[in-house]
Amino acid sequence: MTAESPRPIGVAVLGMGNVGAEVVRILTENADDLRSRVGAPVELRxxxxxxxxxxxxxxxxxxxxxxxxxxxxxDDVDIVVELIGGIEPPRTLIRTALQSGKSVVTANKALMAVHSGELSDAAATSNVDLYFEAAVAGAIPVIRPLTQSLAGDRVTRVAGIVNGTTNFILSEMDETGADYADVLAEAGRLGYAEADPTADVEGHDAAAKAAILASIAFHSRVTASDVYCEGISSITSDDLAAAKKFDCTVKLLAICERIEADGVEKISARVYPALIPFEHPLATVNGAFNAVVVEAENAGRLMFYGQGAGGAPTASAVLGDLVMAARNRVYSGRGPLESTYASLPIAPIDDVPTRYYVSMQVADKPGVLEQVAAEFAKRDVSIAAVRQEGAGENARLIVVTHRASDRDQSETVAAIEKMDSVIKVSSVLRLEGTND
Structure with a gap:
């Protein structure tokens, strides 16, 4: 007498772009392996x-x-894989699937950054799974380590390069000295940039991912609107050249961390281009690659690195979630529930302590440095380094500060812009990855 064959797990795939096509291919080509890993046939409906x-x-x-x-x-669909993108109709389709008792796997960062609470509640009510590893950093496993491997630890900071388009642009500018517009055009020709690259270059894509990471890492609901966001469109080749003189490079960073403001623990979630020292692990992440550094009280610093986009890499993350969801269907289990017990408030950017790099075109005359330094001193912003370059109309002053509140730094820059001896503040960037 033979054991009864397990019931097949039916899968519906919504969307067949680059990622969807790869998911379908893997489901078809690896059907036997997937059956062995899941414990039942996984069939595309x-x-x-x-x-x-x-x-x-x-x-x-x-x-x-x-x-x-x-x-x-x-009725023969058990798991829905959503790869359409955008807010609607995916939101309605996913909610309907969850309410009908079907598990869902999605790579939709924009949706999860805004409606993860609503969808997680629907999944919990129906006792089904909602997985979204592919929504952040493509093939790089970040969500699962945060929700499972580090579930017993206290995560203090998550920072990373989570957008391949902007990292390719900044890497090329740094290596070749080319201007932003030229490299953006090249990124489009190579397929790294969309026809409309706004979501990437203005930081919105990274901000959506930061919201997801902050929500999971700090057990609080964080949405994209909570994330402070700046893009890279104002970065110049001069900024990258100047950064090298301070042994730094420039990267678009997504940073989520616990901070204390007014005696209260809060969440800071922010995206902006920043200088980072050459010795920082993120400084060597170039091209279209992504990397995320997680810091926890007991595990210390962990780094996850790899391809953050592309059909096959993202499909790999989708299939990983699909296997987990299918196993849970076979063995009557379910993955971790959303954890929002901490409910930490969001810190405004003004309260966040940062370091600044300020580049300005100044009048070539005695006393300018003293006048500029006085403005920093008025707000107790300590200067760490000063560099003077050029002469005459090309005279330039670069100031790097120690850590101070973003409010004090911003007020100082605003005051400097009004000084008669300062012709133009040409660039203002933050400096991350140091302990000063």
Missing amino acids: GVSVRDLSRPRSGVPSALLTDDPAALVAR
Whole structure:
């Protein structure tokens, strides 16, 4: 007498772009391996696409549909993989799936950065899984280590390079000395930048990922609107050249950390271009690669590095979630619930202590440095280093400060801009990755 064969796990894939096509390919090609890992067959029930007239290699036409809602509603679908992107219709489709008792895997960072609370509640109510490892840093495992491996530790800081487009642009500018506009155009030609790169270069993509990381790391709900955000469009080749003289490079960083403000523990979540020293592990992350550094009280510093985007790498993360969700269906388990017990408040950027790099074009005459230094001193902002370059109309003064509140630093820069001896404040960047 043989044991009864386990019931197959039915999967619906919503969206067949670069990532969706790779997910379907892996599901098909690795069916036997996936069955062994899950404990039951994992069967593709259907794939929703926008245009049924387009040929889709490797997918039988009978599996294609342009009605995602009907696909989600099918009784033989146990897990929905959402790869459409954007807020709607994914929000409605995912919520419907969860409320119907189906587990969901998504790579949708924009949605999870805004509506993770609502969707997590729906998953908890129905006792099903909601996984989203692929929403942050592509193939790099970050979400699962935070929710599981470090569940017994206290995470104090998460910082990283989580957008490949901006990292490619800054790396190329640093290596070649080319201007921002030229490298952005090259990124588009190579496929690293979208036709409309605004979400990437203005930091919105990284901010969505920062919201997700902060929510998980600090057991509090953080949305994209809570994240302070600056992009890289104002960065010049001169900034990168000047950074080298201070043994630094410039990276777009997503930083989430616990800080104390007014005697209260708060969350700081922010995205901006910043100088980081050459010896910092993130300084060597170049091209379209991503990296995230997690700091915890007992585990210390951990770094996760790899390809942060692309069809196959992101599909790898999606399949990892899919296997976990499928196993839970087979063995009547479920993954970790959303944890928001801490409910820490969000610190405004003014309260965040940072260091500053300020580059200014100044009048070439005696006493300018003393006047500039006096403005910093008025607000108790300590100067760590000063560099003077050029002469005449090309005279430039660069000031690097010690750590002070962002409010005091910003007020100092605003006062300097009004000085008669300062022709122009050409660049203001923060400096991260030091203990000063």
